[in-house]
Amino acid sequence: MKKYWHVINIGxxxxxxxxxxxxxxxVFGFVPLLATIYLxxxxxQGKNGAxxxxxxxxxxxxYYLLVTVVDALTAVNDDDWQIAADIKDGNVSQFLLKPIDYLAYRLCLFLAGRLMYLAVAAVPVAVFIFCLRAYFIPPGGVLVILEFALALTLTALLQFFLAYTMALLAFWVLEVSTYILxxxxxxxxxxxxxxxxxLLPPFWRGLLDYTPFPYQLYFPINVYLGRLPGPALLHGFLVQAGWVAATYVLARVVWARGLRKYSAVGG
Amino acid sequence: MPPAPASLAATLARYARVYAALWRNSVARELAFKSNFLLWIVVEILWFTLQLTFINVIYLQTERIGDWTRWHVVLLIGASQFIQQLFQAFFLTNCSQLSELVRTGKLDFLLLLPLNTRFIVSLRQVDLGGFFNAGVGAAVMAYALHQLHLAVSPLQIFGFLCVSVIGVTIHYSLMLLLAAICFWTVQAQGIVWGYYNLFNVARLPDEAFHGFFRVFFTFAIPMLLVSNVPARVLLAKLDSPWPILQLVLMGAGCVLISEWGWRRSLRRYTSASS
Incomplete structure (x- = not known):
């Protein structure tokens, strides 16, 4: 376990x-956000406040302020590009020789990246929220904060495993950036x-329920805003945990298959 | 002393020949990675569709934003895409590569060329996919005009193209200015990426904004002019020539400031140790 602490430290x-x-x-990220809020x-106003x-x-x-918060806490920065580059440049080879698990290693780096991002972004985000405090809804109690924290943790894992799996495409294709985008x-x-x-028409909204995407952002925000009644909340958490498990297994399987293709170019 | 007319023509002809060679290079480069070229077009179309979806979902909830109805805004997004993609075709790759040129010291080679450095830095590569995507934007504009039952005169189209060129110029001037920060910090990719966020402002109807935000993105960073004015020209939504004048003045201002900033930045260049 200690070696992974070192990884976080280095990260x-x-x-x-x-x-x-x-x-x-x-800071730049606030611009479109602010624009959307004004929009x-x-x-x-056009609807007279209805x-x-x-x-x-x-x-x-x-909602939009929480998008920033959840994003700052859980979004992958350029972890996926780095992973793809590691595979393309043959840097992965050294992890096959060392007693260190590449997925755990990347997870530590992801964690370290989020911590640093948070340290830098906390002040601007806080100032931003403070400026719009008249419209910002505080959390509905300690329980909600705990639920939100749990949802955020699962979101971060889901984001990471999805990005990780996507980056592993680099085993098969030369240029993954288009697929990532x-x-x-x-x-x-x-x-x-x-x-x-x-806001989507019911058909499309229903369709999305069968994908992991709503659990990457929409779900944790709704948890924070307390918009989910008890059973829906429990159901949401179970599905989110299910997606985390599924994407984890997928990441492991794709990695195992990718290694068979791997030829350590330039490594 | 200003150059004599004959030599000016000769200079222009020389630059035209150089630029033609750069084009041939870019075409060859794209042909070498055909599938990647097509995938990038798909990526851009996806993001464009995303913007259109956003507006359509918003107009499920409301009839109008200010006096912009749904098809007005679809046209605006098309115009914004048209201008942004032309900018990408000519300048974006080159601007975003500047920090790499500075970091590695490869700028040395460009400085040594018997050419204006800004010319070669800004126009080295052409991103051909951008022209296709600009065409997609134009098609969406045409469709929106059709839905609005608006007939557009050739004069309007000519006016639209002129103000679009100013829009592209503004994007380019600001982007180069931002990219030139790399002469100070070296790590400037994040800054270039940040400019993408500004595009998001450019495709929203100006009437949604008031107060400081409106003033700032009109007179400091004229994002609310670059595509709103062209869209208004096509929609005949101009009550006065004032917005066009604003766009022209802000465009001229951006060009001057970026040239000044570029010269100051270049003076800081010390090359990289080799």
Missing amino acids: IQNNLTYRVNFLFRA WRAIY DVAAWSLAEMTS MLFAFEYLASGHLFPLD
Whole structure:
């Protein structure tokens, strides 16, 4: 276990180099977010403040603020690109020789990256939320915070395993960035980055229930906002945990198959 | 002393020949990775579809934003895509590679060429997929106009193309300015990536915004002008020539500032130890 602590430590130090990048990322990231919030405000004004599909203006604003929070805590940064590069450049070979598990190693680096990102982004995010505090809904109690924390943990794992599996495509194709960006596009829409998913027509909303995407963002936000009644909450957690397990197994299987293809180019 | 007319023509002809050679290079490069070329087009179409989905979902909930109806905004998103993709075709790859040129010291080779450095840095590569994607944006605009039952005069189309060129110029000037930060920090990919976030502002209707946000993204970073003004030209949604004037002035301002910033940045270049 100790060796993985070292990995986290190294990961944090590596990421320190990118702190300016992180800061820019966090600050620039607010621009479209703020634009979307203003856009919704204009829409609510046009409707004289009536709810949009059972979302009040405060809930809608909080939704987008929570998108930032969940993103800062759980989104993969460039872990997937790095993994793909490791495979392409043959760097994976050294992990096959060492008593260290590549998936666990990457998970530690992902964790370290999130910690650093959080350290850098916490201040701008907090300032941003403070500026919009009139529209920000505080959590509904200690229980909700605990539930939110659990949902976030599962979300982070789900995000990581999906990105990891996707990056393993590098065993088969030379250039994975297009595939990663395609998946990212789907995630962007289907996880609820652009708008709360229940604004979609019921058919599409129902379809998404069969994918892991809503559990990457939409679900934890709803947990925070307390929009899920007891049974739905439990059901949500079970499905989310199911997806985490499924993507973990998938990641392991794809890795095992990929290694058979692996030829250590340049390694 | 300004160059004599004959030599100016000769200079232009020389630059045209160089640029033609750069084009041939880019075509050869794309042909070498055909499937990758097609996949990138698919990626761009996916993201474009995403934007259209967003607007369509929003218009499930409301009839209008300001006085922009659904097809107005679809046209705006098409115009934004058209301008952004032309910018990507000509400039984006080159701007985003600047930090790599500085970090590795490869900029040395470009400085040594008997050419204007900004010219060669900005136009080295052409991203041909961008032209296709700009065409997709144009097709969406045409469809939106059809849905709106609007007839567009040739003069409007000409005006649209002119203001679009200004839009592309603004994107390019600001992007180069941002990319030039790499002369100070070296690690500038995050900054270039950040510009992508600004595109998101460009495709929203200006009327949704008020106060500081509106002023900032009109007069400081004119994102609310680059595609809104072209879209308004096509939609005949201009009450006064004032927005066009704003776009022209802001465009000129961006060009001047980026040239100034570029020169200052280049002076900081010390090459990389080899």
